[in-house]
Amino acid sequence: SAVISQKPSRDICQRGTSLTIQCQVDSQVTMMFWYRQQPGQSLTLIATANQGSEATYESGFVIDKFPISRPNLTFSTLTVSNMSPEDSSIYLCSTPRTGLTSGSGYTFGSGTRLTVV
Amino acid sequence: GENVEQHPSTLSVQEGDSAVIKCTYSDSASNYFPWYKQELGKGPQLIIDIRSNVGEKKDQRIAVTLNKTAKHFSLHITETQPEDSAVYFCAASMGNQFYFGTGTSLTVIP
Numbered sequence: 001s002a003v004i005s006q007k008p009s010r011d012i013c014q015r016g017t018s019l020t021i022q023c024q025v026d027s028q029v030t031m032m033f034w035y036r037q038q039p040g041q042s043l044t045l046i047a048t049a050n051q052g053s054e055a056t057y058e059s060g061f062v063i064d065k066f067p068i069s070r071p072n073l074t075f076s077t078l079t080v081s082n083m084s085p086e087d088s089s090i091y092l093c094s095t096p097r098t099g100l101t102s103g104s105g106y107t108f109g110s111g112t113r114l115t116v117v
Numbered sequence: 118g119e120n121v122e123q124h125p126s127t128l129s130v131q132e133g134d135s136a137v138i139k140c141t142y143s144d145s146a147s148n149y150f151p152w153y154k155q156e157l158g159k160g161p162q163l164i165i166d167i168r169s170n171v172g173e174k175k176d177q178r179i180a181v182t183l184n185k186t187a188k189h190f191s192l193h194i195t196e197t198q199p200e201d202s203a204v205y206f207c208a209a210s211m212g213n214q215f216y217f218g219t220g221t222s223l224t225v226i227p
Contacts, residue, residue: 006160031213042206042217043161092160096213105151106215108160 001097002027006109013083013116020079021112023093028073030096033106034066037090046091049076083116090114119144121209123218130197131226138221140207141189147209147216150183150190155204155220164205165192197225 003026013019023032034046046066047055055068069077080087090113094106120143130136140150148169153161167174167181167190174181178197183190194201202225207218 004160009158042219045215048213094160097163105149105163105166106161108153108162110160111158113158 002029002095002107004093004095004107004109006093006112008112009110010113011115013114015084015116017083018079018081019083019114020077021091021093022077023075023109025074025095030073032070032076033094034068034076034078035092035094035108037092037111039089043092046078080114083114085116088114088116119147119209119211119214119216121207121216121218123207123221125221126219127222127224129224129226132197132199134197136192136194136197136201136223136225138192138205138207138223139189140191140209140218141187142209142216143188144209144211145185145188146211149210150181151208151210151215152179152181152192153206153208153217155206157203161206194223197223199225199227201225 005024032049035043037043045058046061047057049055049068049070051070051073067079090111092108092111094108097105097107123140151166154164155161165179165181167183178195180193204220204222206220208215
């Protein structure tokens, strides 16, 4: 299955600033997903990033706040913009385990633990 | 949309005992049910999964059962070990859309 390298692993940021999280996959994948995991909570899908098209955002998440790039089939970034303490969470990227097809579970990156002060 | 409920939220067992975590789902169209283990500071790792055409699946000390009629599925860990301590998430999916349960924090007491 695909292996994802995610960075940074953690960061402490000042409110009002932005942080870009990167995910590099060791194989080509058609879809990449970005999740948020608030403290003690489950995973909430932020958006689906497809190469060559704009990301699809879930209800409650907007592009201005969480812009996503997907320049090729192995890389994606998520930016958390104009951060506030409420954005303190773990952010995770993931892809289908088999890379190009779905329905076989996800592989997750190791997560980025963001603290906004 | 799909709604996945997971119980219990916390579970403590003695080493060597069994642990059972249960999930229910609402959408009968869901056809794939993975379980993830998340250790502190790490991303979730897939530990076992089951498809809707199967009632039970085992992998060493881990098993998952699925009751499609009742729309519930369970994770069973036998002979628990301290390294099984983690947060476990269930999920239900149709295609690319996954819905996660709220997680169970399992503690195995040596």
